[in-house]
């Protein structure tokens with residue numbers, strides 16, 4: 001469940017509308033989606049590079065396009081060192097690499113090569129600005145920095161020194177004016193409340209990294225809109241690291257988080273904070289906070305070596321007439337691959353290195369498989385590849401920035417990176433339609449989304465109250481603050497003594513007390529209504545699952561009988577037989593369930609209505625508060641009130657999460673049951689085909705052979721994953737018996753070599769005949785399995801393809 005915080009109204013506030021400069025571009029170069037030619041085009045044409053048409057034209061869903069691969073060469077660390085790379089000119093499409101052999105340097109081609117003199121601005125304008133443009137239009141996009149340790153990935157993504165920034169030190173290329181504007185928290189305890197809502201300065205300096213630039217561009221674009229339009233955008237972000245194969249929240253550091261996969265294979269990190277924010281200052285604070293929380297250690301290869309992969313996700317929601325468009329930009333700073341011999345790492349560092357290399361190897365395998373156009377790609381080998389699945393497998397527009405060091409002593413690492421990047425150059429992706437949230441929500445209709453929005457609402461309210469308190473609080477250095485507070489307190493006390501004597505003040509206080517009580521009451525009422533909603537949802541969900549179960553019984557009966565159920569059959573066909581009575585009870589159950597669902601939907605709608613009224617009342621009351629707060633004491637009370645609300649929200653959040661998990665488990669059980677039935681049918685079909693092929697001495701058709709190979713791959717992959725987690729001796733032995741993945745030796749798959757034992761026999765491409773003892777029996781829940789309607793073998797004459805399927809039922 002995502003942890004969400006938002007500003008007071010949940011919309012963007014505190015924005016200053018900045019005019020476009022004379023070129024029609026924002027100061028950092030972000031083109032408005034319908035604006036004049038981009039900086040990127042200008043940079044490209046000035047260097048004589050043909051434009052990268054697929055990216056300049058903006059995203060088009062459904063069209064296949066190559067993953068964009070760029071290479072950045074960092075400057076030589078020591079000017080006197082021998083160099084193994086030549087890039088001429090900067091921002092060309094190729095580079096020459098001297099691998100140290102006597103052969104002449106090898107030429108590698110990419111979408112763009114950034115030489116040692118390239119600037120952060122160039123890299124941003126060419127590689128990332130077009131993606132930001134697409135994200136604002138509701139597409140998903142990803143950029144990831146790849147390369148060996150010390151090759152400059154973090155410099156590109158975050159900027160120089162951003163990770164180690166302490167008060168008074170440079171901070172990732174942010175201007176000092178900007179940092180001052182952020183207030184003391186920005187460089188010390190970053191991640192507190194927003195302090196600079198009205199930024200009028202551009203926040204980037206020439207050395208700022210891509211993450212900051214992307215954020216800046218998004219805000220620039222929004223600020224260029226009219227106030228009414230700007231209010232329709234909502235920006236949120238999450239930031240995590242994968243350290244030693246464990247996921248940690250960088251915005252709210254704590255214990256490791258769980259990576260979950262939904263029924264459609266989408267990955268999500270349970271409990272990851274998703275912070276909604278209205279101003280760029282807060283985003284930068286959050287980024288700084290996240291970067292400081294990241295695991296960085298000195299190694300022999302790099303003084304500030306990232307020991308983890310960092311994934312930043314920026315989500316932009318835009319309310320339009322068609323619904324809310326949602327675009328997401330994933331920015332990944334990978335940890336660098338490293339050689340133990342070179343880094344001289346020991347102990348903990350060595351272990352980290354092993355984790356880093358293993359996950360990068362998994363990434364490399366995925367890149368290889370995708371580049372070869374494989375139908376099955378195993379993303380499951382590491383958390384990194386699971387999280388990058390969407391970016392790599394085509395649901396989003398992706399740019400890889402491979403980093404290399406030019407020094408000849410790093411030749412081996414550089415070669416590896418160049419080869420990787422070359423492979424990635426062959427990956428094609430097919431972009432999906434822009435995401436419209438309402439449509440997605442209706443499509444998913446998974447309860448978890450509902451719980452998430454409930455919790456988000458609760459947090460929004462807590463935040464609103466918090467901001468009300470914060471906006472009243474003076475900001476300065478801690479000591480000065482304490483002194484001021486003391487003075488203030490004394491003044492207030494004196495004032496209060498005077499005021500108390502006046503009856504007018506007493507009335508005011510009484511009013512405030514009354515107001516506070518009313519707020520508490522409305523909040524309690526809201527909590528009650530929310531619980532009622534949750535209960536209704538949970539009950540509805542249970543009913544839905546029951547209904548699904550009954551539908552399964554009915555459809556099972558229908559497929560067994562080969563006809564649709566009609567009440568007429570009850571009379572015609574002796575409906576009282578054993579199988580049919582189950583069907584009848586399924587129908588009557590279903591009718592009852594539907595009635596109950598209708599009733600609960602009505603209860604739900606009424607509750608929702610009541611809740612909305614109650615919420616409005618609460619907001620109106622809260623809006624009266626700031627004018628009436630007169631003392632720190634009142635503020636303190638209000639803080640306590642907030643705290644209570646927050647705890648309530650946490651409680652509901654936990655409850656909701658538990659309910660959602662239970663519901664998900666029940667749903668998955670049902671899915672497993674269904675899948676098991678289907679699997680048994682498939683195996684039956686395959687066995688029959690196999691008998692036909694073997695007895696008829698038929699040659700295995702090419703496409704069928706491929707399908708068998710794919711089936712083997714799938715079985716192999718899933719068994720491998722299971723084996724890696726619970727590697728008992730028996731499982732290890734079982735793994736060893738698995739057949740090799742098809743592909744090398746086509747000859748081994750000749751017809752007639754399979755056995756009918758229940759184990760896999762390596763030379764056979766065919767799956768085993770299922771063994772009855774080992775299979776889970778789904779029929780306990782759904783009645784006996786329906787036999788496949790394939791012709792029995794003795795009826796097949798001549799050609800396999802011409803076999804006619806009989807329509808006679810075998811039941």
Ligand SMILES: Nc1ncnc2c1ncn2[C@@H]1O[C@H](COP(=O)(O)OP(=O)(O)OP(=O)(O)O)[C@@H](O)[C@H]1O
Pocket residue numbers: 073074075147148149150151152153154155156160161302304305306307334335336337403
């Ligand atoms: N383009 C560049 N211009 C100037 N200095 C750079 C550039 N790229 C990298 N550097 C410097 O090189 C050093 C290593 O860079 P960086 O820490 O970004 O490497 P990395 O690939 O992130 O390493 P690791 O994987 O170990 O974290 C740093 O001191 C950085 O400031």
